[in-house]
Amino acid sequence: MVTEGPVTAWVRFQHGDGIAFGSVVDGAISVHSGDMFADPQPTGETVPLDQVELLTPTQPSKMIGLYNNFAAAAAKNEWAHPTEALWFIKPTSCFLRPGGVIEPPKSYDGRVFFEGELGIVIGVEATNVALDDVDRFIFGYTCVNDVTAFGLLTSDSSFAQWSRAKSLNTFGPFGPVVATGVDPSAFTVRTVVDGRERQNYPVSDMIFSPAELVHRISQDMTLYPGDIIACGTSTGAMPMRLGNVVEVSIDGIGTLSNTYGARPAVEPTTAN
Numbered sequence: 001m002v003t004e005g006p007v008t009a010w011v012r013f014q015h016g017d018g019i020a021f022g023s024v025v026d027g028a029i030s031v032h033s034g035d036m037f038a039d040p041q042p043t044g045e046t047v048p049l050d051q052v053e054l055l056t057p058t059q060p061s062k063m064i065g066l067y068n069n070f071a072a073a074a075a076k077n078e079w080a081h082p083t084e085a086l087w088f089i090k091p092t093s094c095f096l097r098p099g100g101v102i103e104p105p106k107s108y109d110g111r112v113f114f115e116g117e118l119g120i121v122i123g124v125e126a127t128n129v130a131l132d133d134v135d136r137f138i139f140g141y142t143c144v145n146d147v148t149a150f151g152l153l154t155s156d157s158s159f160a161q162w163s164r165a166k167s168l169n170t171f172g173p174f175g176p177v178v179a180t181g182v183d184p185s186a187f188t189v190r191t192v193v194d195g196r197e198r199q200n201y202p203v204s205d206m207i208f209s210p211a212e213l214v215h216r217i218s219q220d221m222t223l224y225p226g227d228i229i230a231c232g233t234s235t236g237a238m239p240m241r242l243g244n245v246v247e248v249s250i251d252g253i254g255t256l257s258n259t260y261g262a263r264p265a266v267e268p269t270t271a272n
Contacts, residue, residue, distance in 0.1 A: 058226035069232030094172035110151030111239035116191030116248035140180035143256035147171035199236035
């Protein structure tokens with residue numbers, strides 16, 4: 001599936017006291033006015049990329065995350081392939097900008113995992129979308145780190161806490177851009193932690209493709225412009241340590257970089 005149109009990298013950013021959006025061209029942002037999803041217009045103003053603070057590139061009403069959507073991970077964990085998309089929701093309160101700090105939760109002291117993923121960005125309100133009509137509802141693609149408090153999932157034997165485990169504050173970083181006009185079928189997702197590659201997997205290994213996900217999920221709920229579908233992760237997701245820099249990279253989109261808390265202070269040593 002190819003999303004038609006020119007290849008463009010869209011960002012939201014703060015510059016001084018104002019928040020704006022635009023497209024990235026040669027290290028600068030071409031500022032636009034209007035609606036990113038509906039005929040945005042260039043203002044003629046440009047701002048150097050290194051002089052702004054990038055924000056989440058959209059303001060979703062929700063992020064939908066996928067479970068068990070990669071064949072390699074299913075094989076490794078001896079999971080059956082699902083017959084329908086298995087999803088959960090991450091709320092707006094967990095979203096985090098590129099470069100932001102993922103906060104270790106105060107209510108939980110167990111392992112917190114990174115999960116590098118491809119994110120689908122919805123561009124048109126979508127309900128009951130036919131599979132052969134999906135392209136016009138997808139605006140573009142972004143990088144996602146689906147942060148998870150792994151121990152919370154099964155901490156209560158009577159109730160799997162997917163929402164809580166996935167939705168703690170700052171547990172939904174995404175960005176740095178939304179890339180439009182790109183074909184996700186050849187994408188590779190890489191996650192690098194403190195310079196060491198931990199994940200490297202092809203999007204083509206998905207059990208349900210991006211198009212199928214939009215089609216299936218839109219039968220259950222309305223998707224709004226800016227909403228994100230995080231397509232699920234493959235093998236290699238691991239717990240983070242304080243101070244880890246986690247980079248989720250997809251060629252054609254860019255690199256989402258966030259730090260997990262701060263490195264523990266090193267006690268000074270004194271000579272005897």
